[in-house]
Amino acid sequence: MTLPVIDLPQISKAATPDLVFKAVRDALIAHAEDRTAVPPPMVLDFPASSGDCHVKAGYVEGSPYYTVKIASTFAAVNNGLMLVVDATNGTPAALLADEGKLTAWRTAAAGALITDAMTPPDVDEVAVLGTAEQALLQVLWLRHLRPLRRVKVWGRRPEAVDKLCAAFAQEGLDARPDALDGAACVITTTSARSPLPVEAFRDAVHITGIGTDMPGKGELPPEVFAGAVIATDDHDQCLDHGDYGNAVRAGVVPANADLAVGAVLRDGIDRTRRSVADLTGIGATDAAVAAAVVAVLR
Amino acid sequence: MTLPVIDLPQISKAATPDLVFKAVRDALIAHAEDRTAVPPPMVLDFPASSGDCHVKAGYVEGSPYYTVKIASTFAAVNNGLMLVVDATNGTPAALLADEGKLTAWRTAAAGALITDAMTPPDVDEVAVLGTAEQALLQVLWLRHLRPLRRVKVWGRRPEAVDKLCAAFAQEGLDARPDALDGAACVITTTSARSPLPVEAFRDAVHITGIGTDMPGKGELPPEVFAGAVIATDDHDQCLDHGDYGNAVRAGVVPANADLAVGAVLRDGIDRTRRSVADLTGIGATDAAVAAAVVAVLR
Numbered sequence: 001m002t003l004p005v006i007d008l009p010q011i012s013k014a015a016t017p018d019l020v021f022k023a024v025r026d027a028l029i030a031h032a033e034d035r036t037a038v039p040p041p042m043v044l045d046f047p048a049s050s051g052d053c054h055v056k057a058g059y060v061e062g063s064p065y066y067t068v069k070i071a072s073t074f075a076a077v078n079n080g081l082m083l084v085v086d087a088t089n090g091t092p093a094a095l096l097a098d099e100g101k102l103t104a105w106r107t108a109a110a111g112a113l114i115t116d117a118m119t120p121p122d123v124d125e126v127a128v129l130g131t132a133e134q135a136l137l138q139v140l141w142l143r144h145l146r147p148l149r150r151v152k153v154w155g156r157r158p159e160a161v162d163k164l165c166a167a168f169a170q171e172g173l174d175a176r177p178d179a180l181d182g183a184a185c186v187i188t189t190t191s192a193r194s195p196l197p198v199e200a201f202r203d204a205v206h207i208t209g210i211g212t213d214m215p216g217k218g219e220l221p222p223e224v225f226a227g228a229v230i231a232t233d234d235h236d237q238c239l240d241h242g243d244y245g246n247a248v249r250a251g252v253v254p255a256n257a258d259l260a261v262g263a264v265l266r267d268g269i270d271r272t273r274r275s276v277a278d279l280t281g282i283g284a285t286d287a288a289v290a291a292a293v294v295a296v297l298r
Numbered sequence: 299m300t301l302p303v304i305d306l307p308q309i310s311k312a313a314t315p316d317l318v319f320k321a322v323r324d325a326l327i328a329h330a331e332d333r334t335a336v337p338p339p340m341v342l343d344f345p346a347s348s349g350d351c352h353v354k355a356g357y358v359e360g361s362p363y364y365t366v367k368i369a370s371t372f373a374a375v376n377n378g379l380m381l382v383v384d385a386t387n388g389t390p391a392a393l394l395a396d397e398g399k400l401t402a403w404r405t406a407a408a409g410a411l412i413t414d415a416m417t418p419p420d421v422d423e424v425a426v427l428g429t430a431e432q433a434l435l436q437v438l439w440l441r442h443l444r445p446l447r448r449v450k451v452w453g454r455r456p457e458a459v460d461k462l463c464a465a466f467a468q469e470g471l472d473a474r475p476d477a478l479d480g481a482a483c484v485i486t487t488t489s490a491r492s493p494l495p496v497e498a499f500r501d502a503v504h505i506t507g508i509g510t511d512m513p514g515k516g517e518l519p520p521e522v523f524a525g526a527v528i529a530t531d532d533h534d535q536c537l538d539h540g541d542y543g544n545a546v547r548a549g550v551v552p553a554n555a556d557l558a559v560g561a562v563l564r565d566g567i568d569r570t571r572r573s574v575a576d577l578t579g580i581g582a583t584d585a586a587v588a589a590a591v592v593a594v595l596r
Contacts, residue, residue, distance in 0.1 A: 039340035042355050049386045072388030079388040088347045090370030090377040
């Protein structure tokens with residue numbers, strides 16, 4: 001048996017934004033309709049080398065493939081592989097040596113899709129909190145879906161803020177380091193373990209949080225959930241370790257106040273109301289993107 | 299990045315019984331001493347194609363690698379892959395396209411090690427229940443550890459029993475289809491969901507059960523646990539879905555009656571007492587065997 005190992009240059013060529021957006025959107029809607037299989041992720045910790053490994057499996061009903069993703073982080077460097085397996089006979093179809101990029105892109109696409117779907121159409125200014133890869137990608141992928149006039153950047157390290165502003169400028173965006181001034185649309189992308197400064201959310205009509213992906217993390221001040229339309233990518237997972245769960249445990253909102261992200265994408269919502277989207281990441285989106293890439297390349 | 303994909307012929311050459319026995323023994327002892335990381339396995343079901351997929355991750359402290367195993371079964375055919383990842387930086391080291399064989403061998407080695415350790419030294423007759431791959435392997439690997447004079451085989455389908463007897467005969471063993479007559483050492487390797495005939499265990503001084511690897515399965519009549527020295531490969535996992543858990547729920551034994559398989563291998567036991575070993579399979583043994591194979595091949 002030989003197994004095609006598909007490297008990042010090949011994957012990048014196949015995984016166009018159109019392909020990723022379509023795969024992620026379909027997977028999120030399928031997930032909302034209970035047409036996916038997503039077992040709880042596995043986590044391995046390597047304290048001696050400041051590392052951890054997350055293993056996520058996913059399947060969208062009717063897809064020719066299921067996927068097992070191994071994403072590891074060591075000393076803040078991400079790595080990743082996706083094994084794509086034939087869902088009719090268990091034969092491995094391909095290994096995507098994507099170096100974690102497919103996860104980054106599906107996270108960006110999921111965030112951009114729900115941010116766009118819940119933010120009033122005329123909003124063209126976003127504030128982004130955090131300065132790592134997703135801070136850049138959430139905004140750039142959102143720009144595929146709507147025009148953006150200005151980006152405000154907030155982070156704890158000024159040099160990282162400046163670097164991100166320069167990266168946005170290179171993409172032709174007007175970016176400035178003053179996110180705590182607020183914006184109508186706020187995207188949080190940090191690995192914070194306690195809530196970010198509440199003033200950053202003062203003017204928000206929509207908030208998307210994508211950084212809270214494991215127990216112990218939390219970006220959003222619980223009070224931002226009060227009175228908002230709430231969307232979660234997975235109800236149980238967001239209750240367990242998302243910002244939504246933190247807000248429920250803080251007594252700010254009940255445990256049944258959320259809509260499914262996929263249902264919002266499918267049906268739309270009243271965008272005159274303030275809204276919050278909590279994304280913890282689901283294996284069905286990995287599976288959908290990986291399957292779409294393999295289908296293109298085969 | 300290129301990733302070595304190691305195929306079954308290469309793996310078979312590296313994974314000698316000596317290597318597998320040593321890796322599995324060390325991993326079971328490490329597991330008993332809480333020096334392993336083994337998150338709960340993930341399961342994906344594919345009812346439309348009579349398939350399922352089990353994903354197990356494992357790490358033995360101090361090993362250069364951790365392992366993620368994807369084992370799937372479709373229409374009773376097993377498949378499998380092991381991804382071996384550098385445990386200091388998360389870089390994938392190799393993909394073992396082992397077609398499920400490393401799992402088969404580590405299961406055989408774990409069973410043979412504990413069967414040998416708990417069965418009185420003079421016993422040279424075993425009864426094996428079940429007729430699939432592990433029925434053959436449990437006996438052949440046990441023969442690496444002690445001489446065997448006779449094998450009795452029991453199964454529901456006479457033609458499968460005859461075929462297994464012929465396979466044993468080809469290996470020079472005196473095999474006959476009469477396992478319900480009993481034997482001093484009984485090994486169960488079925489996927490039974492209700493207890494096997496109790497008369498098969500009448501003369502047993504030692505029983506090893508390796509088939510009960512998920513909720514809903516159960517091979518051993520609960521009463522065989524009464525008064526026996528009990529060893530489990532993982533206390534929580536065997537309580538959750540092993541034969542030991544079934545016996546505890548039946549009220550036959552308390553939930554703290556078991557020794558760790560690794561502790562028995564390390565320290566030995568009084569082999570004049572009747573004993574039962576319940577193996578549900580642990581990811582640390584996968585990791586140890588895969589790491590040892592990669593270490594030999596690199």
